[in-house]
Amino acid sequence: MRIDLRVPLARARGLIALPAGAILLAFIVGAVVMLVSSPLVTGHFDPSLPLRTYAAIVEGSLLSVNALVDTVVAATPLILVGLAVGLGFKAGLFNIGGQGQFLMGAVASAAAGAALAHESPIVAITLSVVAGVVAGAAYGFIPGLLKAYTGAHEVVTTIMLNYVGIQVISYLITGPLRAQGASFARSPDVQNAELPAFLNVGTGHEAHIGILVILVVVPAISWLLYRSTTGFEIRTVGANPDAARYAGMQPRRLVILSLTVGGMLAGLAGAIEILGVSGYMPAAYATNVGFDAITVALLGRATPGGIFFSGLLLGALRAGAPLMQVKAGVPVQMIDLLQGIILFFLTADVIVRYVFRVKAARAKLDELQTVTRSYGSGTGKP
């Protein structure tokens, strides 16, 4: 696969050394947390708990075809939403709204899928996916518009919209979209809009065709960022919005564009989850994809190639989590904690350097300065 051949090899090495060190340290700290909390897990102090936990994760994510499929299926939305967050970073925006955009995409495709449940699969699938993408795009467009024209910082508005999204979905699923005769509040099955599986059919570990989208989207976003003039504009706005304005670019348009395209990607992820995995939308959809995606994007240094690999890594953690809970008794929330710690060591790279004697240059996301700079004071005026 050709992803980002433009990145020089030396830089790539630097990019890998620090994240790898950060992940390793996070697993060590996670092990300590499990050790300390082992009396609560098993009823007594259990020094083997961390090892059993990590073994279960590896088994559940890597050691069988089923496990590998689970990993890729779990990684798909993480990569897509990770790209949404990463694209925001490139434009100097911190899109914490991946969660809401994902959920809106999910509910829209569930609604479309239910309405088109008896159409031909091609029509049903296409239109349902489009519905999800459009809904996600709309939910990304709102904070983009607010940021561009009022200066309301996207960190706060996207989080607020995440909470608003939960209420919108609760209303839709308990109200107009509620399936008749279901034992709990959920939308009807999408039936013909379901994404067909091509591997492991009927095992509960199916590989649906949605995962193939990644093979198109990752190179496409990479092309957009590094080969197209629009990508150059997005990166310029992210690195220096004043210079972008000076150079005749339109920061407002680019801010809206970046968040809208991000919303499309997150909405697509939501549609794929509904149409490919669950088949319907419950009133309270439990997911942490929006926050996982932040880890994915930062771990991948906001580059599409990096996000691809870090998405697979986090997908493995998520795929291995259920077996971890069953075999070691450790709650899946451990994965949330591990992610936070990975991010911590990624940011506190001085520790990683000290422990592993890494000499790689500090790989900072320059665009991040814009995220913080624009905080509370709005974007540059046109």
Next chain:
Amino acid sequence: MTSSPGPTVTAPALEMRGITKRYPGVIANDRIDLTVRPGEIHALLGENGAGKSTLMNILYGLTRPDEGEILLDGEPITIKGPSDAIARGISMVHQHFMLVPVLNVADNILLGAETMANRVFLDRDEARRRIRELGQRFGFEIDPDETVGRLSVGWQQRVEILKALYREARILVLDEPTAVLTPQETKEIFAVLRRLAAEGHSIIFISHKLYEVLEIADRITVIRRGRVVGERLPAETNEEDLAELMVGREVQLVADRGESHPAGVLLSVESLDVGDDRGREVVHGISFEVRAGEIFGIAGVAGNGQDELVEAITGLRRPAAGRIRLGADDVTMADPRQAHEHGISFVPADRHRFGMVTSFALADNLVLTDYYAPPYARRGVRDDAAIAARAEEAIREFDIRTPSATVTAGTLSGGNQQKMVVAREFDRDLRLLVLDQPTRGLDVGSVEFIHRQTVRKRDAGTAVLLVSAELDEVLELSDRIGVMYRGRMVAILDGPTASREHVGLLMATGGQETSPGAPQGAAVPGSAPGGTRA
């Protein structure tokens, strides 16, 4: 005052011996010796990057020297930080004022040396009283309650000096104190400095302006590339001698700009009103014209509407009223892209903020304003080969010193960064060149290079609009000079015949003190109505 009064003032108040400071790749200070006597105004002369600032940062405790010692009244001391320096009576007025704009005068002066009513609360009444008293003693009365951001630069400088006096400084370092002042304000500050010296304060006066140094200093130390290259008394030297010491070769003090041969009017600005970010009108009814093949310089103290005027012409800011025409085209409402396509090139004052993206490769920065058009892109797709070829060409032609075209622009030196911006903006099909502070903070070599290129563009028939807070630069390059004062163009003068004093007076007062009919410099044919005092 700890030193005994009387005529025996030969004992140095401050001695710096063998100060050495190395940075990776450069020696900023190489065994520098400096001796300052009580009551002496001691000038430290050197061009940008010669090591003056490093030396003073060492004295002020902001930087540690690698070698050398500092003696105060003959006692060796170590200075651990600014508070240490202040406690020993050393104060510094930085070139970029260290004032908090949103706080008032009293709070700025108090900061770090607070007068307390009790352990927690400030005694602002006592502070105000002392500030007024100090101001009276040194001949400038100031309102302690005025917000600093609303003061003119001249008065902000006085606040900086008051800050030092409030801390009972004995040794006062002033870093390029006149860089932003008009000649008149400079005179006033000089009077204050003389008064301070007469009261026994020692003053270190850092500058690269030769005539000022000759005027104010009791003694002059010249440094070049981190070394002391000479010490002079003003009476025993002259500008040529000092310039040669400072630069290390003979320099032409005035650029050879030659005769201009202007053609027809290219840029015409009519009754332009422009507002600032807060919506206040800061440019009022400005009219002027720039002809093809001439350099039109705008002189004025910073903050008199020049920035907004330039932004309006280059499309970064919408004018509130009036018209801007370029040849036959109306560009009043053009955005930056349209202005660019009309042939307006712009070298912005703050190159880090506007002119470049420090994290991008040099090659990408060289196409920052042209990235979207052939040959660098076609139908929205970049042509990396064309961009790389352009970079190689620009690096060669504009002598940009860089290991390659792929290094990030932030790693280049200031002079090379500006050459990069100049290469991009000068080397294209253009009609109007707008230069805003094009040589601020650059070394003499880069300044000469940019001035030569500017004159070359003029001679090739480009209209050049030059804005600079450095009056010397405006005088040196301009064929005609417009003076801006409080948002108005108060005079338009002939460049070669305009006098420093006269332009300075106009910058400082807007010419209010000259009665109508008094000489205003040579009248210029073709200057627009309203171009002289509205």
Next chain:
Amino acid sequence: MLTGLFDIPVLGLVLQLLDFLLNVVTVNGPVILSLATPLALGAMCGVISERSGVVNIGIEGMMLASAFSAWLVASVAAQAFPAEPGFFFGVTPALLIGLAAALATGVAFSLVHAWLSISIRADQIISGTIINIVAFGVTAYLDLLLSRTSQPSGGKFLAFAPPQALLDLPVIGWLFRMVLAQGPITMAAIVIAVVFQVLLFRSRWGLRTRAVGEHPKAAETVGIDVIRLRYQNVLAGGLLAGLAGAWFTIDFGTTFQTGMTNGRGFIALAAMIFGRWHPIGAFGAALLFAASGALGTAIRTTPPPGQLGEILTSIPEQVFSALPYLVTIAVLAGVVGRSVAPAADGQPYEREATH
């Protein structure tokens, strides 16, 4: 007295709404003030930190972690030192220990934020996000483990009982009820807001804080230790966030639920911006946000009579649940352009001497 006008079409409806809103505010005054407490404390955590130039979006996580530790520690301490609620605010040793744990947790998390954003000069928004993710992860993990053993509650502080005569005063009685019939954390928040406001503008610490947030280099050149001052302020902010966290589990409620802060840390940030980085202003904004939340509850529990009631009850309840978030967005969009952050907010400070 207005009721006579309620039948006028449209205008009457508006008057009914105003009447209802007035009622919600006066009747629910004490609840609104209590609900505003974590928002106000969180917002002041933001103010103290950002006035010195450190952006803190980790308030949510700090509050969540503190809420958890207050609950857990109070619960454990209650079993170790069983005691009857004290006369004053229903204080027990367990509650005080829980409160101390919350404050310590807030400070611990803010120390991480301070170290990341001040010492190693990481991006401050990323640093805050790490705080939020770690706090959510660790509390969710431990809460789930603890729920297997059903941890008993450690109780909670009680509201102060002001003399009935004061509450019965005509016209202003409700005001006394609102301010005085409160738990200790709410009362502390009021006192803190006033003291903080005065200190910020009249004390040496306040002057230095504002200078460091606006122009750290200027502060450094007059001998102020920028790094140290920022540390102090961020840690003090941690205390405030810790106090806010304690409100959730030992003042307002008695149990912990996963993710129970529900975005209040971010609403607090909006309150800080709306209050223009002033402690009192932030408190006022917090009251507005809390009132918008109380409105939804009031409509569900005690809808107004008549036509207005019909209209309001026909609106899906989710609209009112979403109201605080929507108000936050609206306020940000409407206010942010005119509200100016400290000039150096979010910019790491690097001493000149280091290079």
